[in-house]
Amino acid sequence: MNLHRIIALIRRIVLQIIQDRRSIALIIIAPLIIMSLVGFSFIDKPKILNTISPALIASFSLFLTFMLTAVSFLRERQLGTLERLTTTPVRTFEILIGYLISFYFFAIIQSLIVVFFTIFVLGIDYQGEIWQMLLIVLIITFVAVNLGILISTFAKNEFQIIQFNPIIIAPQIFLSGLILPVSELPSYFQVIAKIIPLRYAVDCLQGIMLKGNSLNEISNDLIILSGFGIIFLCLATLTIRHLK
Amino acid sequence: MDESVISAQNINFNYGETHILKNLSLSINAGEIYGIIGPSGSGKTTLIKIILGLLKLNSGELNVFGQKVISKKLNRIGYMPQISALYEDLTVFQNIDFFARMYETKNRVEIIHTLLEQVKLLDHKNQVIGKLSGGQRQRVSLAIALVHNPPLLLLDEPTVGLDPKLRHELWQYFEKLSSQSTTLLISSHTMDDANHCQKIGFIYDGSIITEGSPKELCESVENKKMTLEEVFLNIVSNR
Numbered sequence: 001m002n003l004h005r006i007i008a009l010i011r012r013i014v015l016q017i018i019q020d021r022r023s024i025a026l027i028i029i030a031p032l033i034i035m036s037l038v039g040f041s042f043i044d045k046p047k048i049l050n051t052i053s054p055a056l057i058a059s060f061s062l063f064l065t066f067m068l069t070a071v072s073f074l075r076e077r078q079l080g081t082l083e084r085l086t087t088t089p090v091r092t093f094e095i096l097i098g099y100l101i102s103f104y105f106f107a108i109i110q111s112l113i114v115v116f117f118t119i120f121v122l123g124i125d126y127q128g129e130i131w132q133m134l135l136i137v138l139i140i141t142f143v144a145v146n147l148g149i150l151i152s153t154f155a156k157n158e159f160q161i162i163q164f165n166p167i168i169i170a171p172q173i174f175l176s177g178l179i180l181p182v183s184e185l186p187s188y189f190q191v192i193a194k195i196i197p198l199r200y201a202v203d204c205l206q207g208i209m210l211k212g213n214s215l216n217e218i219s220n221d222l223i224i225l226s227g228f229g230i231i232f233l234c235l236a237t238l239t240i241r242h243l244k
Numbered sequence: 245m246d247e248s249v250i251s252a253q254n255i256n257f258n259y260g261e262t263h264i265l266k267n268l269s270l271s272i273n274a275g276e277i278y279g280i281i282g283p284s285g286s287g288k289t290t291l292i293k294i295i296l297g298l299l300k301l302n303s304g305e306l307n308v309f310g311q312k313v314i315s316k317k318l319n320r321i322g323y324m325p326q327i328s329a330l331y332e333d334l335t336v337f338q339n340i341d342f343f344a345r346m347y348e349t350k351n352r353v354e355i356i357h358t359l360l361e362q363v364k365l366l367d368h369k370n371q372v373i374g375k376l377s378g379g380q381r382q383r384v385s386l387a388i389a390l391v392h393n394p395p396l397l398l399l400d401e402p403t404v405g406l407d408p409k410l411r412h413e414l415w416q417y418f419e420k421l422s423s424q425s426t427t428l429l430i431s432s433h434t435m436d437d438a439n440h441c442q443k444i445g446f447i448y449d450g451s452i453i454t455e456g457s458p459k460e461l462c463e464s465v466e467n468k469k470m471t472l473e474e475v476f477l478n479i480v481s482n483r
Contacts (some may be wrong), residue, residue, distance in 0.1 A: 002348075004348060005348070008342060008346060012331065012338070012340075012342045016331055016333045016334055019372075051330055079329060079330070079331070080325055080327045080331050081330065083325065083329065085330040085346065086298065087318060087321070087345040089319045090346050183480065241393075
């Protein structure tokens, strides 16, 4: 692995996004709008807001990161720059690590906005430590970045990326416990919920925020959630190689 | 000693059921400007992508710098794709600099400035790619292909969209590179480009139908007054 090339990749992607002021503004404004809309709808029902806030944080972190990554990576392919890159001595894994770290940087900004807005602006009651919540958000962001890169390799344009939302993101939100607790879903949906990464992120956050669980107590869910991230990373590496 | 930089023997490439390249053979010597000339869809871009290792051939033998494995030779090949493939939000300098870092080019800044001067874009070095004209983008793309001083250049339709003056300047530059022993494989569908090449391979329907210098090809037909375009059409109609 060549560290200089990875740093050059990260530098280039960060430069590209920073120089596009409109994109930077949207990265910051989009989570604020979504969280304001949902949060202030329940502002007079603090009990409901407290109960759903862990699922809201996890769901929006997944959704926003997935979209940011999938669209950015798709653009690389559409412009032909990804193909051109593969004609240089850079390795597929170095490209992926470069993209992963760069997108992670912006995805974390969005996820932090979601967490801090929920805690400090909507003023929800929570137990557990903020750093523990952030850790879970960082892991679901890791899952979302890899999932975004993986799915973008199957899309030919932005329209198709948007069409992947009802297939990839919406079922996760529905089956993660945001609308109904997983235990109250029909038994066949409970089975499907076991292979849904978001469900484990929601379980972790609910454990920390509502029950004050320690990381040790949610370690099983944490390991499974991280496992999803690693599997998506491996699959993304394979699909990019295939694209080459 | 075999002087071939690129040597292809009966290579075949299928895309699904469609045969894109059919028993294509060619040999390109060091320092040569070889034009792969043919209409759209004849297999020019596919051939270049196979040489780069972006596509895998179905059968036949291909050697680049005397070796089959291309991945270890990429730092010796400069590639200019048909579409400019540049980062629209970055400046001219940032684009070239990024690729220079990928090739780990020594004395990067100095080399980039020299290249920008050669492609006449020094005044535009801080301009964002999105604001450049088609011709300017082509020249940035060429500078990227040259940033690691490769001995082999694969240029896919490099003169498309350029005005006659720029095209002329670009060809002068290609000839200068060739005189410095850089090998150039240039794809094109125009006979104006073909006339500048030292050797031409007319490609049609996935095969090289004839090969030779522009002069040799014009003399290969009965009517010696035919233009290259007429020679091409003549060969195609007699197939």
